[in-house]
Amino acid sequence: MGAPRARAKLTSPAVLIAAVRRGGLAQAIALFALAIVLPFVFPSGAFVNFLADAGAFVLLALGLNIVIGFAGLLDLGYAAFFAIGSYAFAMLASPQFGIHLPFWVLLFLASGIAALFGILLGAPTLRLRGDYLAIVTLGFGEIVPQTFLNLSQWTGGPNGIGSLDQPTIGAYKFGFNALPYYLMILALIALAVWVANNLRHSRLGRAWMAIREDELAAAHMGINTTATKLAAFAMGASFSGLAGCAYAAKLQLVSPDQFGFNVSVGLISMLVLGGMGNVPGVILGAIVISSLDRYILPQGTNFFHSIGMTGVDLTGSRFLIYGLILVMMMLFRPEGLLPSRQRKAELRGAAGDPGVAGQEAALYTEAVK
């Protein structure tokens, strides 16, 4: 029962695994390490490319999670912020205006610009109730990409802006290999998760939870609902600025048809599937939907074609699948695939059926660590 024995215990594999399973930092590090190692285990160029793209969407989903999951503001036009972040980067790091700011500066500059627009576009919604807020954000989701398309002198119109600058670290240029982009996006995700977790446990996070539960009561308790809501929009949008930069730099192109309603709905599907408000859930949802969209369906279709069933087209059913996911999840498992353990225990109980009250509470799930 001396020190040496205790030390031995700490480092034994069983103990490590138990620590990881318990959750928290150990788990996050383990998953992170797994994600870093993945492209080296499967070095296929196409797979790493997919990982990088999926990572960008994970980042976007995390941003949307702050707006919808934490603060309860139903934003149906989040793709608008993705567009703003991407175009901000494209305009300041390409031959379009001849401005070439360094990538790492732009990463945070674009994030800031997106946050600013988050405040601008969020401001009109401050006095609105749930569905009206949703519709206004939907309206913005339509207005922003169309505006980028129309102002062709500055935005390149339907051609978008191409030949974007690639990031460099010292003398190393990122080039066309997806690997450095993927690693950079992983770092951004780690940053985002850290920020999101810290925010949730802060006063601001609790204020968000309060206005999500009952805005009127929160206001009467002294919370400045205006500032709180604007903060949610700003923080959420800032993530999309990061994602927009990274994604545009990798694709080397920004064009208005990348930011339609489908993207916004796709992101919402990720949150619904994974578990709104719950960071690991959101990440899971983003990975599943991205895999479905960019890997499983196209590869599945190719598989059917290769065995001669050329009439099969799974990718055309994409909408149907998204729609079914949304409807089924809302009807049968509104808390998502990864709700927090505590909430689930509260809601499911012995009967297993969440019931009306359970559904109500389940939608406002948060992971309790």
Place this chain on the structure above:
Amino acid sequence: MDVLLQQLVNGLSLGGIYALIALGYTMVYGIIELINFAHGDVYALGTFFSLLILSLLGVTGIVTGPMLVVVVLVTILGAMLLCGITGVLIERLAYRRLRNAPRLAPLITAIGMSFILQNLMQYWHGPSPVPFPDVFPNPTFAAGAVAIQMKQIIVILLAVVMMFALQQFVYRTRLGKAMRATAQDKDAAQLMGIDINTTIAVTFLIGSALAGAAGFVSGVYYGSAWAFNGFSAGLKAFTAAVLGGIGNLAGAMLGGFLIGLIEAMTTQLISDQWSNVVVFSVLVLVLIFRPSGLLGESLPTKV
């Protein structure tokens, strides 16, 4: 000046279709406070149902004489019935369970339903526009330098007639009274012995039927049916409903015509590519400055 008057006619015709769709939106929202995203796609489905009935009747072009009346009645009533049933089914399958859930759930479900419907229509007829027979002879009437087509008159008339018929129904019949009661206070209505399940189902039936009528008229007016029509038209129709005052039938019609006019005028005076932006900006502005709409009552927020 002549051009502007002509655009007025164009705008009112376009607006008539929006008005028909908006009526359905406003009814459903009034009664269960749900923005039924799938409603726009029911409208698109209405055009396809009309196409189906017309092909069963063997109509491929213009129909003349008394046969025209028969064909039109059969097709429009058939489309309305089929769409109405679709609406009731959607409500039963997807929305009923979520009636007491917070707003987020049915809204997301509605988006999901919209996607499902779009995809199903795509499977049925493909992703490109499909030609739709003219059905009506289409003489053009000249009023000065303005030319009004028969089809345009039909669209506008139908919207107005439907609205009046609907108003009569809602204010003169028992079922209509039940709808108004349920819209005012669901629980109290239930306590008064109103079967709210049936009432809500009827609301969806009528709303979707109106969308079906809009679908038929749209097929005739544009000469095409398209799986992707629904989303954009639906969104603009919702804008119209909000503009006029959500829950208010006359408001929905007024809003529909206004939005149609705004679109036509924007195209004429600015350009076509900005018309959507202007319409959605109107939506945003109305919701910020007058969320109760033009004809709606300003409801104080009760604590």
Place this chain on the structure above:
Amino acid sequence: MRLSKFTRVAGALALAAALAACSNTTTTTTSSSGGGAAGGTIKIGVDLPVSGADASIGIPTQNGAVLAVEEAAKNGFAGGKFKLDTSLLDDAVQGKHDPAAGAQNVKTFIADSSVLAMVGPFNSNVAKSEIPLTNDAGLVQISPSNTNDGLTVGDDAKKLRTAHPDTNAYFRVCTRDSRQGAALAQFSQKLGFKKVFIIDDNETYGKGLADVYEASIKAQGNTVLGHEHVTANQQDFKALLTKVKSQNPDAVFFGGTTSTGGGLVRRQMGDVGIGNTPFVGGDGISDDEFIKVAGTMANGTYYSFAAPEASKLPSAQSFIAAYKARFKSDVGPYSANSYTAAKIEIAAIEKAIADAGGKMPTRADVLKNVAATKDFDSPIGKVGFDANGDTTAPTLTLKKIAGGKAIFVDQITLKS
């Protein structure tokens, strides 16, 4: 069985990884092709939008390339030393061509060492994301239908080739917008159109063509009354066409395709009262779909098509017959183009195999042979490439729709 969060997230990653392993990509991340071994499979990658709204034009295009490969395989490709196959990928996401999906597909081709050449993409904006990749990897790429000028000429083209500025791996068998637009303007003048109103669909191809047409019309000294853009999925064009009517044009030009509004615009011109005004467009409205959607209004439409008239070329006739027999449907507007593109690549690969003494050639060899193509016999006439990757001496056919059918009007062979 309740899975912990950890297991679930790790499981999702593992699932994605397993799928990666199952797909037929190989393990290299950098581009390297066989080089040296004898025997094996050689593939031609095909990246086109074959789902959603673009499918009606994408699938027939894909079929053209598939036909070429099947014919070659049947007729003893490379003396039977290698097996020839295709790798078919779709770049449409949610029903629309997507540059990111195209880039992903090209990376799949690059990673697969048996892919020595590729056909595609269909759309110019997808090409913008693909050209830097194929340039970097040295994988030869022939598009059947990209028309945007900036893909092969000018500053834009240079910026797409930064990895290897002296090598060009991108070619196309169709005519550039600047040539097609200029030809259409020439043609418009011949027909006596002095005042035109231009509409486009605000997409890469449509706007590109319309802009060139506008510049050419102005250069002739004729008038452009207006230039408007329509929105995606727009159905009501009456307000726009009323505006057009008020300007009294001699003709209305549409830059775009049937599915982005060409058919509906023409149809509604009749409703608004300018049904007798001629309608002019590019190869985007050259399909049967246009005639179907526009109905009786289709008559009075003129369009250009970037290939010689099939009925005047025997090689075109035999191609059409073979296509019909194989796919039991009519050819699409670009089927002959993709067939030709694939045939050029197959010939280049065969020559490279012969030069390598029967061994697996490198992508660089194949690229060299494609670049040297001259007077290649094909259903679209004799094809050769210039230094930029464009066709030399392209032929443009002009057609008119009358009585519900497309009638040949004129053929122009441009000097390049």
